[in-house]
Ligand code: ADE
């Protein structure tokens with residue numbers, strides 16, 4: 001079996017997916033029509049032509065503008081269900097989905113509208129596709145810590161639906177220290193914590209996210225390659241990294257994938273996972289990311305199976321379900337590898 005076919009049916013989890021980043025142009029236009037929202041593009045092709053980013057901020061500007069078509073609970077439901085339907089074809093067995101409440105509440109959309117639409121789709125998706133899930137809400141780091149505190153307060157009535165808090169948006173100029181108090185408060189009430197760090201920022205941001213925010217997993221983490229001691233610390237603490245190759249390529253975090261550090265870091269004993277980030281904007285869902293990495297690095301089936309195993313190991317699933325899913329990967333590897 002070739003690696004493409006091996007990847008296709010390899011059981012895996014996705015741990016770094018912004019649900020708003022799965023908004024495909026077709027659905028964006030449909031929702032714009034539904035709500036009579038003006039979008040400054042004449043056609044789907046015209047919109048796709050704008051997906052030519054030179055940095056994270058370039059992308060974020062278009063991504064936040066695109067999210068404006070999401071207005072009702074039904075919109076969030078359709079967005080989330082479409083993502084699940086799509087990744088069920090990629091043999092995704094578990095997802096940990098990010099959403100950005102402030103992108104919506106700042107436009108006057110109720111927190112309840114957003115969380116209820118997303119979570120009801122996840123419940124239905126688990127029934128229809130057998131995909132288990134967790135929900136993580138991210139604070140937008142270009143906004144203030146007070147605004148993050150306000151979001152945390154709004155989330156408390158829905159605490160049973162939300163497993164953790166995250167930190168995303170513009171990394172440059174918005175270091176982890178800015179959110180130390182709100183992360184401490186979130187952890188005190190029982191949320192897990194993750195943070196984007198070392199995507200466009202330095203390895204100090206990764207170290208600070210660990211030391212100051214007490215995170216349970218690192219999102220991206222590319223610049224960890226600049227510090228041997230930090231790699232050792234992350235390895236000792238068994239903190240997983242959710243890496244996103246096609247995102248890094250599109251946002252020019254990585255010039256190409258020929259020297260992409262996922263395999264090297266994996267070989268050094270770190271828990272590296274492969275994810276899509278914002279698949280509608282970066283030209284590929286999770287299997288496209290596995291494939292792009294395989295094409296660049298000429299991975300073995302053992303490497304590919306290990307990345308899939310890491311996706312369960314690095315997840316926030318129970319130890320029992322982790323073990324069952326890892327066993328599924330090993331059986332698949334033994335039969336197909
Ligand atoms: N929000 C959505 N995608 C993001 C990324 N790659 N980095 C930071 N914030 C984001």
Ligand code: ZN
Nearest residue numbers: 018168196277
């Ligand atoms: Zn991200």
